[in-house]
Amino acid sequence: MGSKLSEDIPLDLEVNSGASDTNLDLQGLKLERLDIETGVGDLNVNLGGDWKKSFETNIETGVGSTTVILPSKVGVKIISSKGLAETNVTGFISRGNGVYVNEVFDDADVILNVNTEIGVGEVTFEIEK
Incomplete structure (x- = not known):
């Protein structure tokens, strides 16, 4: 049974997390x-939703597949x-040098800043559906 924040x-x-698959639904x-x-393992993070306040996210991975919604x-x-x-x-729209923004970024009052350092594997950034 999982715990709820x-x-x-x-x-x-x-x-x-060290060597494990990690699924985080933070909506x-x-x-x-x-x-x-x-460290080693797949990471899935869901940050979808209508956030009311800006915040910063730092994601650092070693080896594995990472998906961020x-x-x-x-x-x-x-x-x-x-x-x-x-x-x-x-x-997302590329701004060059590994910087990407979504369509509403330029006019948004609330901003999620997502900083990532990805080691070996694959990272996917998707807009929520």
Whole structure:
């Protein structure tokens, strides 16, 4: 049985996983900062939804496949530095040098800044459906 985080309390959330597959559905939380660090394994992070406040996310992975679902209704800026990873960016606009934004970024009041360091594997950024 999984545990549930409060949707009412602002959170600075730090997730560290060694060698495991990690699935994080963080929709609806009041995040102020999110740091994720994984060693070996697949990582799936759902940050979809209508966020009310801007925050920063740092994702650092070692070896594995990473998928990050991002919102369509608030601004998103991705800064991706990668080792030997293949990057798939669907629905985002490239600003060059590993920087991507979604369509609403330029006019958005709420911004999710997503900083990633991907080691070996594949990373996919998708806009929520």
